[in-house]
Amino acid sequence: MLEVPNINSKDAKLKKLIYDVDESLFYEDNYSNEEFEHLCVCSGGTTSSCAKNGFTTLDLRKNYNKIHLDRKTNLVTIGGGVIMGDLLNHLQKHNRSFPIGLSKLPGAGYILTGGVSPLSRAYGLAIDNIESIKGFLGNGTFISLKKNQINPEEQLILEAIKGAAPFFSIITEIELKTIQSNPIKVIEGFVNLNELSEIIKLSEEFPENISLQWIYAQKIYIYIFAELNNLEDKRTEENLKLLEKFPALEKQFYENFNKINFFPKELNLYELNAKNHSEVISLLGEDLKNDIPIFIKCLNEIMENKPNNSCYIASQQLGGKTKKLNHGASFFVHRKSTWKPWIYASWKKNDLQEKEVALEWIYKSWSKLKRFYPNIHLAQLHNHLNSHEEEITLAFGNRMNELKTLKNIFDPQGILPPL
Ligand SMILES: Cc1cc2nc3c(=O)[nH]c(=O)nc-3n(C[C@H](O)[C@H](O)[C@H](O)COP(=O)(O)OP(=O)(O)OC[C@H]3O[C@@H](n4cnc5c(N)ncnc54)[C@H](O)[C@@H]3O)c2cc1C
Numbered sequence: 001m002l003e004v005p006n007i008n009s010k011d012a013k014l015k016k017l018i019y020d021v022d023e024s025l026f027y028e029d030n031y032s033n034e035e036f037e038h039l040c041v042c043s044g045g046t047t048s049s050c051a052k053n054g055f056t057t058l059d060l061r062k063n064y065n066k067i068h069l070d071r072k073t074n075l076v077t078i079g080g081g082v083i084m085g086d087l088l089n090h091l092q093k094h095n096r097s098f099p100i101g102l103s104k105l106p107g108a109g110y111i112l113t114g115g116v117s118p119l120s121r122a123y124g125l126a127i128d129n130i131e132s133i134k135g136f137l138g139n140g141t142f143i144s145l146k147k148n149q150i151n152p153e154e155q156l157i158l159e160a161i162k163g164a165a166p167f168f169s170i171i172t173e174i175e176l177k178t179i180q181s182n183p184i185k186v187i188e189g190f191v192n193l194n195e196l197s198e199i200i201k202l203s204e205e206f207p208e209n210i211s212l213q214w215i216y217a218q219k220i221y222i223y224i225f226a227e228l229n230n231l232e233d234k235r236t237e238e239n240l241k242l243l244e245k246f247p248a249l250e251k252q253f254y255e256n257f258n259k260i261n262f263f264p265k266e267l268n269l270y271e272l273n274a275k276n277h278s279e280v281i282s283l284l285g286e287d288l289k290n291d292i293p294i295f296i297k298c299l300n301e302i303m304e305n306k307p308n309n310s311c312y313i314a315s316q317q318l319g320g321k322t323k324k325l326n327h328g329a330s331f332f333v334h335r336k337s338t339w340k341p342w343i344y345a346s347w348k349k350n351d352l353q354e355k356e357v358a359l360e361w362i363y364k365s366w367s368k369l370k371r372f373y374p375n376i377h378l379a380q381l382h383n384h385l386n387s388h389e390e391e392i393t394l395a396f397g398n399r400m401n402e403l404k405t406l407k408n409i410f411d412p413q414g415i416l417p418p419l
Contacts, residue, residue, distance in 0.1 A: 002057055004045025005105050008277045011349065012051040019062045021170055026140035028413045030056065036383075039415050041170055044083045044107025048279060049381040049417065061107070064172050069094055075131055080172045083107045092258050097181040099123045102213060102262040102316065111174060112165040113379045114332045116340050118225040119257070121208040121320030123179055127162035128327035135161075135171035138411025143169070147328065160406050163331030164396060166381060167403065167419055168411040180229075181256045187224040187240060189249040196220050197296045202242055204287045204338070207235045208320035215314035216303055217267050222249070225260075270310035270346045277355070278310070278346035280380055281362055281387070284337040285373030287319075295372050302365045307357045308347070313365065315341035333397045334375040341373055363387065383417050392419055 002017060004010050018025070031037045040057045042050035051057045060081030067090045069076045074096060078087055085104025091097055099117030101110055115126020123129065132146035137157075145158045157169075165171055191199065196214060199222060203212035209229055214222040224243060226236050243249055254260050263269055270276055288295050302313060319338035343365050347354035366387075378395035382388045396403050407419050 283373035
């Protein structure tokens with residue numbers, strides 16, 4: 001058994017657990033092609049794909065967990081098994097920070113799959129802050145790639161690692177830019193659907209240092225996250241003032257990002273409930289603008305049809321700097337996106353019927369939301385689900401063929417998760 005936050009993976013009966021990347025990992029006969037067996041890689045262990053019944057897991061958390069901040073350059077080097085909470089804690093000692101997501105639990109998978117943070121509108125996606133990487137391709141070749149110091153073939157590999165690493169590489173080290181740690185103001189609380197509608201409208205005009213995240217579980221909870229960086233103080237105040245008309249919202253001041261915990265207990269989320277298994281699918285789309293009322297109606301219908309109380313829909317705001325391409329190209333292709341909603345459902349772990357119903361709700365909800373959010377953020381690999389093929393097509397868009405080529409060349413035995 002593997003002690004990880006994701007319960008599906010925690011319950012998996014592994015074939016073998018390994019901690020080091022060595023030659024034997026790449027021996028073809030370790031994986032049986034007929035059963036689509038591949039190596040599962042575990043960093044933070046927050047997804048349902050880091051361990052599977054009868055599969056081998058490479059757990060990077062033990063031997064690839066170092067964090068080192070270079071005080072001269074303010075670049076931080078982390079192992080491929082570092083979790084985002086540890087990264088943030090380390091950086092905070094030096095008054096630095098990093099755009100991590102809404103939870104401190106995810107590992108390097110957060111960075112390699114894109115990494116959408118409440119700070120992304122100001123600092124880009126996590127991948128936009130990658131300076132260099134080290135690791136192994138699926139054929140066993142060691143790679144060490146540094147931005148602006150590579151040939152065209154290596155450039156393509158680096159671009160693909162930024163967004164699609166899990167399909168053809170095992171990353172053991174990542175060098176990242178860090179940012180100055182600034183205080184944060186959060187406006188948070190429960191709202192009703194009408195208020196959510198108004199707040200989404202306001203948020204689509206927010207400056208880059210403010211972002212909205214909301215979650216509709218049994219009730220709707222919102223967080224408006226504002227980084228106080230002096231430069232934007234007046235605009236920040238003007239925007240936050242507009243929120244004073246919502247009586248249930250409370251203002252909180254945090255010394256730094258570390259001190260914030262999203263998703264309060266009162267929401268009663270099922271995410272880490274040991275009795276349940278779950279899946280989540282993440283979407284991408286642009287500003288709703290005039291479609292906000294139709295979207296709210298659609299959201300209401302989806303939530304009225306939820307099969308159990310675990311189900312929720314949430315969304316985080318990107319845009320601003322994530323729209324810019326000056327960080328260098330990547331396989332996070334949907335750069336126009338300004339919203340990343342995700343759909344979550346869980347079921348009692350041995351109840352196959354409940355599982356079917358819950359997954360059906362996820363798929364039906366996805367199809368209703370597609371008109372607003374047509375693309376996919378592949379933050380979770382679903383090669384064990386029927387939706388995998390459609391998800392990867394919608395995630396990698398016009399770079400799908402390049403990814404297939406890279407997979408054929410650099411993971412010819414299919415040792416890593418299939419495309
Ligand atoms: C509570 C919660 C909140 C979240 N909030 C956000 C958010 O705000 N923004 C956002 O963008 N995402 C968010 N996510 C999604 C999360 O970032 C992704 O699911 C991410 O892939 C998880 O990474 P992990 O290392 O924890 O997972 P794991 O299950 O350990 O890894 C997932 C997969 O990624 C691949 N992988 C991981 N590490 C490596 C490596 N070093 N080399 C090669 N492949 C690797 C493997 O294929 C692995 O199976 C959240 C997830 C949770 C559970």
